[in-house]
Amino acid sequence: MTGLPSMFGRAAARALLALCLALPAALLPAGAARAQSADPGPPWDTAESAHFRIHYRASQRPQAEAVVRAAERAWPRVTQALAWEPKSRIDIAVYSELDISNGFSTPLPFNLIGVFLTPPDEGQLLDNSAWLDLLLVHELTHAVHLDKRRGAPRVLQNIFGRIAWFVPNVFSPGWFLEGLAVWEESDRDQAGRGRGRLKGPTFEAWLRAERKRGFLKLAELNADGRALPLAKQYLYGAYFFEFIHRRYGPTKTQEMVEQHSGDIGFAPRLHSMPWGATGKMMDVLWDEFLADLNEQVAARAAPIERVPEATGRRWLGPIFEVPSLASLPDGAVLAVVDDGLGAPRIERLRRDGAGAGGIVRERVTTVLGGARLEAAADGSVLVMQPDLCRTRYLGYDVYRLQGSSLRQLTHCAHLRRAVQLGATLSSSGGVVATTRPTGELVAIQLDAGRTRLVRLNPDARSQPPAVLYAPPEGTDIIDIALAPDGRTLHAVTRREGDWQVIEFDTAAATPQPQPRLRLVHDAPIANLRHGPAGLEMVAVEGGVPNVWRLARNGAWQRLTHSHTAVVAQGGGAPDGSLAVVVIAAQGYELRFMETAPPLQERVAATRAASGAAAPGAAGGTGSAAGAVSAAGTTAAAADLGPARPYAAWRTMYPRSWFPAITSDRGLTAYGASTSGADAVGWHAYTATLQYETSQKEWLGGVEYVFRGHTGLALDRKLVARAWTGDSGDETTTQYDRELQAQWLSLFPVPGLNSLAHRVSLGIGAALDRIERVAVAGGTADRRQDERIAALVADYDSRGANWYSDGANRGLKLTLRGESYKPFEGRGNDTAPDYDGLVVRADARAYFGIGRGVLALRLTEARARQRTRPFQLGGATETGRAIGFALNNREIALRGYRGDEPELRGQQARLASVEWRMPLVDIDRHGMVPALGINRLAATVFYDIGAAWAAGRNNPDDYRRGVGLELRGEAKLLYALAIDLRLGVGHALDPIPGRGRTRGYLTVGQAF
Structure with missing residues (x-):
């Protein structure tokens, strides 16, 4: 989520009590995790299907039905592949709070899948799969894989429940976990045909770049360090399992999973795991895999690399990321540049005019991760970037670039892409003339996984956006671009493998149910831009993303030939130049073409050979809802049972226990510890309860977090202070009975929170009590009895990036006051009676x-x-x-x-x-x-x-x-x-x- 080029990036941090297989947590914008808990304001419901328990907003029942249909379709495919079925229903939480395409799966404290409804509009996830089908196969593979156990782990789980050490497949390297999920999500019989990432255009491009650099060794991939690409675990893992399937047979992957499912967590046997299936240890097998991968990639790359590359000369890179470009009328290029160290920023780049190929770079302003650029015909620029909204939402809003600052135009509007109406560009006799935009916007708005085109005036905030076009369920709007006439709008839509470019007249009445069809295609299209000669886009043809132009005469012209993949383009400038971003070893390169003449041309298809539906026609399953999947079978909405109000206690009860035994010079306590959480993320706790046998006292502790903002902690323990006897055979004669308790609530201040800076105010209280107990006399003297009330103010603008060593920019300021006054002291001869005030600033x-x-x-x-x-x-x-x-x-x-x-x-x-x-x-x-x-x-x-x-x-x-x-x-x-x-x-x-x-x-x- 952490730049945001794609999802299913690096696996999320898998700490023992927060272990979670996230799709691309490392690709989320910095701070996105703060917005990931569900909004408790609207009512939530729970309903069940044959194998799943779904938790969703009551108003989003259709989306929940679409999710459960996709999950039930995936169930037989995944469980048969892994030869395992979980004993109880898997919980699924459906989130619409985030304008990003993601998901997660965790086995702790119970099997839980998180589904983010927002469909992808760029990157590796943009393929011919229905979004929910792709997501649910991937995450269900994680859920079933992590649930699987045999032998000792199965016995231990039957006794102790879901203790992390007894969930064997948790302790696998990321490439094994994610590679298996990508392998299952992909269409194995037609790999490279558009469904799933295996042999898809982005993964193939990365492999061609990796081959030039040298493929990663097993020890480096096991470490999952900072080497690029970010999704290396998914990339290498998927092709490893394809190699096993092709070289050793279709049953060998399951045999390897079966072997590893019998390992105890603290002794994972990855090295010997494949021996039974292949007769080879993992290091030997990996070397064999890399040799085969080199041959396979070379063979598939040969026809691409026989043609000289045509992407211009390198301006920047390799660099961590350049996610968005926009060409300006004066020939300069605006780029969002992320070097992996500092904050992402907008830079203006132009030729230095000396004729030696140099460039001039001008830093304009910083932006948030995931920012997109859109330049109008007159050179005015919009920036769309995601930020925190109403505390728990991460939504895209529109900003206008004014000099070196950004002016926010919309608030919590969920507008992922936008254009400015009215700006025109004309050229006559070499003279370029422009007019300024009217101030109105047309934008792609997200609403619980569904997309629509809206028209709005940011200056008239009391007036809601007007719907220009609402596609049928199952169709997603990917991108938009405005023609130089200031009124003709083009949009890319997709319904699984049916990609269309459609046209609207924004001056006509709204809404427009039947736009004009300009192009149909059977592979991803994105990154629309209007150049002087026509509509330019990044389209996949022959398995390679390149820049294509839809000319005014109906010709479809290829402008680039990349040996890897073009991932972004700024649109043709009035002088005929074109800036593009391509995948390179260890990152991306920004390249500049002085001219971009057509390399290939054909008549644009407006009717697919398979009979593509006309714009607005129904059919298929898309990201939000629908009836029929690519998997083929129809699942009725009735598969999801009746709804009941969500109740956290139904999922947060303890699912595990573990012995807790402590000994301290004659004090011996026996007990157990446990932990739990609810399905949507509002409650989490850990608890320990013990009984001390010699003094017959109950001990223990509990820590509880409520909705991410309130924490409660209680701890009671005994500490030996005097004893008799030898080591190992002591008898306690004097001990301290310690009791500590704390409550602290930190609430974000509305309107003052963003990914760049957070402001919180808090209130709390604490108790710290110590009693000295003499065992012989049974007396207890209170040595410490402190009770305070506290107020807290906190400001945090710290930031970090992929290569940085922790926080490398920003401030953290904290002011807290703690007073003993609100509580009456119980001082005596041995316990100080505090009554003052402490103010601390950090x-x-x-x-x-x-x-x-x-x-x-x-x-x-x-x-x-x-x-x-x-x-x-x-x-x-x-x-x-x-x-x-x-x-x-x-x-x-x-x-x-x-x-x-x-x-x-x-x-x-x-x-x-x-x-x-x-x-x-x-x-x-x-x-x-x-x-x-x-x-x-x-x-x-x-x-x-x-x-x-x-x-x-x-x-x-x-x-x-x-x-x-x-x-x-x-x-x-x-x-x-x-x-x-x-x-x-x-x-x-x-x-x-x-x-x-x-x-x-x-x-x-x-x-």
Whole structure:
């Protein structure tokens, strides 16, 4: 979702309690995850079919019926291929909150599939499949694959339930998981014919580029590092299974899955997995696969590469991504450029005029990931980009580029593409004349997976958009372009493999049920632009995406010949030049053609040989709803049973348990832990309950998150303080009974939240109580009894990108006040009775400099009256699932232990400077043992801080620490990523009797 060229990119982070096979989580725009929980405002329903339980908005019953039909069609195909059927229904949550094409599947805490209704309009997913069929086959393959188990995992799941360690296929490399799903989604009998990504135009183009660079070795693919393409796991995995099917037979894939389904999670046997099916270990088999892949790709590429490439000269690249282009009347090119380090930006590029082929690059403004450009005939520019809307939505809106800034024209309108009416361009005698647009827009609007053309005036916000064209169910509008006359609109529509270019007269009455048909095609068409000579587009012909022109005389002309694929084009400029973006090894290249004469020409087809339907005709299954699938069978809407109101408790009950045993010098507790969540993402919890046998006390903890904004935590434990006896046979004589509780709600401020910056206000409370218990006398003295109320304000504009080392730009500012006043103290001789106020401000700033990051931190804490003191020292601070730990008085100051009286006081100040620099992307993961490492980075830091008593503005002196940290992105068992931090801190102002240098090993960055 994280640039947004496509979905089904890199698998989402598979942490044990949040493991989720997302389609392209890594391709989502930065911050999109914040908008992924379902909107709780509208009523939600639940209904069941033979094999699925569907959760959907009550108003979207037709979409839910389309989803369940696609899922039930996929069921026999997937379950027969994997020789496995889950015992219970699979839950499916249907989302319309996101204007992106995506989905996910997770086996924890139960089998759950997430369906994002929005159909694709670009990239690898744009094929001849109905969107829901493609999506549901892919995600159902994940669900069934991850559910499958035999042998020890099956026995252990029967005892303990769905514990991650006993879900064997979770601990597979991403290429195995995603490759299997792509293999199942593709039409194996007609691979390359347009259904599924295997041998599709984008995957084939990537392979041709990869062959020139050299295919990835198995250890690098296992690590799933930062090498491009982003969808490498899907690409290599799909062709691996095609190789197994072709070379070793159609049953061998299932035999390999069967073998791996008997592995325990902490001992995955990938290396020996294929031995029973192929007689070879995985490393030997992979080398054989790559040799075969090289031969296969070379043979398929030969007829393409025999013809010299015609895509112009390279202006930029290889670069991470150039998702959109627009040609301007003066011959310049606007491009959305993403270098993988900083924020995506719009650049203006033009020839330098010296005749030496140089270019001039001008940075215009930053944009959000997924931004699209549209230039009118007069040179005015629209930008369509996705952003947060009403907190839980990620929707496209329209902006106008004005100089070096963007003016937002629409709000929460879900307009994925738009053009400006009225702008005209004419040429006579070499003189180009233009007129300005009227201000009205025509746009593609998304509505719960359905598309329609609307006409609107952004200046008249009280007037709703008028529907210009609403295609029949099952037909998706992909792209639009406005002719130089300012009124003729062209659109691309698709119904599975039936692609059409249709024409509207925007000056005519609306709506228009029967537009004029200009072109039919049997492969993807996208990226429409109007040039001086006609309508230009990126179309797939012969399996290769190139730029084609639909001329005014009805001729269809090919303008480029790419050896990989053209993925974007800016449209022909008045001077005849053309800018294109092509796939290249390690990214994309922006290329420029001085002229683009036709390389091939034929009469544009307006009637398909198979009898394509006329514009507006019904038939087929599209992205949102329909009756008949490419799979062939009709599924009645009655397959989805009666609806009942959604009830979270029906899915959030515990599905697993695991023993929890602790021992502390005579204190021994036995119990169990569990966790759970509901289907649509409003509730999540972990819980542990124990019984301590010697003191007969109940212990445990629970942490609960509600709708992503409220967290509750409760923890009760015993800590031995005195004991008798030898090691292993102690008898506790004195212990502390500790009780901690916290509530914190952080709510986004309406109107102040976007992907670029977030503003939140919060309220909370905390309890921290310690009782010292003497076992012999049975007495309990309360040593600590602190109860506080808190208010929080938070601003966050941090950003990161694919190659960056964590956050590399932006600010995070937090202000919190914690008061003991609202709660009456119960002080006694041993427990301080606090009644004061603490105000703490934290500021963090990040500046990307090349590949490195300069990170700054400043913390200031002030107190009035009696409050618990702060303690500086150590290398870590306590956190919580929501926000941070309230009533936490620990502040990290590296180089010091964290218990020095000289660093303790009611008020505190700390400043830190870090220089973070990636050293090397190792990107290797072994199989025996299953360990790996991706990036190795270094940090040099300088800390300075002090703590002092209340009533004074400044301390008497400061303590300083310097040091070095090495950070390694460790990979464990293919699925677990752990950011380890090994550091050495040196105290420049040592405290007498304490050491000067301290080492530490922890997880995550310091701040």
